[in-house]
Amino acid sequence: MGLTTRPEVFIHDSYDTSMKRVAYLVVVLSLILSAASSAHARNIKLILPIAAAMEAANVQDRPSGLVKFFFGTQTTPKIAANLGSYVATPRTAAMAKSDEKACTDALLWTLSALEKRAQQVGANAVINIVSYYKKVEMESPSQFECHVGNVIVTVVLKGDLVKLADE
Numbered sequence: 001m002g003l004t005t006r007p008e009v010f011i012h013d014s015y016d017t018s019m020k021r022v023a024y025l026v027v028v029l030s031l032i033l034s035a036a037s038s039a040h041a042r043n044i045k046l047i048l049p050i051a052a053a054m055e056a057a058n059v060q061d062r063p064s065g066l067v068k069f070f071f072g073t074q075t076t077p078k079i080a081a082n083l084g085s086y087v088a089t090p091r092t093a094a095m096a097k098s099d100e101k102a103c104t105d106a107l108l109w110t111l112s113a114l115e116k117r118a119q120q121v122g123a124n125a126v127i128n129i130v131s132y133y134k135k136v137e138m139e140s141p142s143q144f145e146c147h148v149g150n151v152i153v154t155v156v157l158k159g160d161l162v163k164l165a166d167e
Contacts, residue, residue, distance in 0.1 A: 001121035043147045046103055048058075051142065053104040062108040067115040068125040068164070072141040076127045078165040083121045087132055087158045088113035094153045106155040116159045129159035 050071060061068070070076045088110045094102045114126050131138040131145035133156050138145045147154045 022071045025105045027152045030057060036155050042148070042150045044099060045106050046099060046146045046148060047138075047140075048146060049098065049104055049142060050107070050140075050144050053107045053144070056104045056108070059105055059108050061105070061112050062109045062114045063095040064148075067118045067123065068158075069111060069114070069129060070125065070127040071144075072139045073128075074131055074141045076125065076162075076164070079162045080125070081163040082121045083118075083159045083161040084165060085158060086114060086117045086126075087156065088117065089153050089154070089156045091152045094151055098145055099146075099148045099153075102153040103144075103155065106146060106153040107144055108156075114157060121161055123163055124162035125161040125162050125164045127162055129157055132158040 088133060090106075090109050092102065092106045092109055092114050097105070114129070118124070118126050131140070133145055133147055134152065137158070144157070
């Protein structure tokens with residue numbers, strides 16, 4: 001009799017361990033899925049001043065100043081050549097930063113991308129810069145649009161790459 005009882009206990013213990021593992025996996029997967037869905041749930045739109053972002057200190061990636069930027073309908077010097085338009089869509093991390101700091105970093109990073117592209121095509125200015133989130137233009141000479149999620153911050157800018165005439 002001792003032989004028949006032991007395998008039953010062993011099978012029962014093995015079954016309990018398997019069920020605990022399954023329950024544990026269900027809990028872990030539920031947590032992962034809920035974290036993933038909440039990461040996509042947050043999308044806060046902020047309209048912030050360009051000047052404050054441009055003056056921000058302690059930002060690693062910022063434009064060098066070799067390319068001039070003109071937002072919205074700001075008056076530009078005489079244009080020698082139009083070299084096309086460009087949409088800059090880099091994204092940056094939002095974690096461990098205030099929304100405003102994350103947006104400032106994202107704006108400067110996006111302007112750096114515009115500057116880099118302008119230099120690649122021989123432009124010395126980007127004009128008519130507009131916020132261009134989800135291909136919807138927001139034109140302003142003094143403000144930019146930023147979208148903050150739980151993990152990612154997005155500032156999308158579109159502008160015309162030009163060569164300014166020598167004055």
